[in-house]
Amino acid sequence: MNLQARQDWLKAVRRSGPRLKLGRLQNELKKLDRHGEQEWEAGLCGVQPFEKIAFRVYNGTETQPPRGLIWDARNDRPVPARPAKKIRRQLRPFAPASLLDPALIRAFSDFIALCPVRGMITESVAEKKGWRQIGWSLPLSSPLPWPLFARLDIAAPFTADSCRLSFLLLDRRVTELVFRDAELWVYFR
């Protein structure tokens, strides 16, 4: 979404959830805006009551950490970013069997049969003993409209508020599923 679309979307978010505190968000986003217009993606975290919203520049490469922020709309402040450490991102083929748990293997096999992915991006942080994985994500081969994402088993964290989210997201397209700190994020544009 471009800057205007981002602003319009934030208006809709504000109206849909009167208790969401977004007062300082615009200023924080402006700090991140660079010269000229940029393409942004927003992200929603699948943890009720859906008070964390992410924004990022979406045309980064897989190996560069996306630039953006996560907003805590309950407390009207950014979620503290990770301390600046060396972070490594790698794109590799995604094999559901690597998840080991039979239920996860089945769930993700079903998911990629319906919704092919470009691979799996792992995010690791450098520590004394080596690299420690802190998250992983599945960038979709083709962006998937939100209504078609909502029907999937993998969208279960969002089911409880599917009505409001559908209203907010309209036919926006999901581009990536991000698994971070035991939370599922979906990014869309």
Added chain:
Amino acid sequence: MDRRPTLNEDVWIGAGGLTPEWRAVFSARTADTLARLRPAAAAARGRWSASLGYFLRQGGPERERLLGHPGLDYWLFLWENHFTQPRPEEDWHLHLGQFSGFAAALALARGDALECEASLDPNGRFPLFGTPYTLVYPLAQAKEPLHLRLLARQLDVEGPGGSRARLKADALGLRFTTPPTGPIRLEKSLELSGGIVIDDKSWLLLHGATMHGLASLDEKSLKRFQEVLATALREMRESDPEFHAELTDMLRLLIPLANPMKFGSVSSSYVNLRGAICLSHSEDALLQAETLIHEFSHQKMNQLLSVESVLKPGQSGQVFYSPWRKDARRLRGLLLGAHAFLNVCRYLLKRLSLRGFQKKEDVDVMLNIALRLPQIEMALRSLSFYADFTPFGERFLKGLWRELGLLTHGTLWFPRGVLRQAQTKTAGHRRRFALFDTGFHKNSGFIDRVDRAPFLTPGGREKTS
């Protein structure tokens, strides 16, 4: 090699009768049941191994029929769920002892020799599953062991307190050859044609019927329950012999339900009790037929789904508006609902044409059909919008749409007022529970706060809820 049968969607959308395809899908189900029984037989030790071992060693049409019995479905469900956790010894004895009801019924039908242990159920009963017969002991002897000996269609039973009985099966049925020693009764359940048993007492069969309250009918009420259903099936055979053939081939058990709120009908069926339909009594044979068709359609779909997924897996988000309910449903629910109501409407239209459209009460039937068709359309619309289907599933969906189109033609002569009333009602339901014109469900309490751009009126705003 893919051993699944080749499927013709027309047979599964409407009815095709007892075709080779119908038989093949049933055989796939019974083969799966047999495969699930083998681990149970391997686990059964000592006194419990005889009945399971005997059952597994047999073949033939009698065993095939028992493999499709809802009681065996539920027995396996309990085996695969309840007994995955540590359970008291008496649970194992009860469960394995109840299986002997299948083995004994099979041995009686075939005239085989079998000696095995069995258990009375928690109500003091030992049903011979697949037959209408049950041995009934005093309640105080519930869960007690039995010893069975069968040979040449004769059954000897040694029970608690030294009780003994000898029974013989012949063309007239099962009966005591001499009076039993001890307080033992032989009960025969009411049946419908095709060996469909009405059962309101067998513990194993009733244990899985959890959605609604069970009815406890006296003899006269049970008889009336049977008579109305017999009329419904007779009329079904006249109107739609292929559907009737499928229904009576698969259906083995009817369980009476209570209807305390006096709805028109209360009914349910279960994926782990295939071949059983639970329904309340009604004096209206057409309503009972409608209920049987609705529930059997679900069972038929579940039978199909065991060999063909129709919908690609992974699409179980419970976010969709259902025209039949207030709460959100899954795509699979919309598929089953559309299929069931299409078959109900097809049957009702056939009955209407046979009755000549003269009677006043037919207006109620017309209203029923007129209500269902836009509901089906809404469900099919959502399936078309959102679902990914297998190749068979895509043909199936197209076939459902086509069937809906044909039925719509069948309502051309309905009074306009009937059609308008139905449209108003379905539109009202949709306004309340659907997210505007989408196929998504609208949560209760959802309020639309987003401003729209002014339309026509300068400076105006539009808000809805």
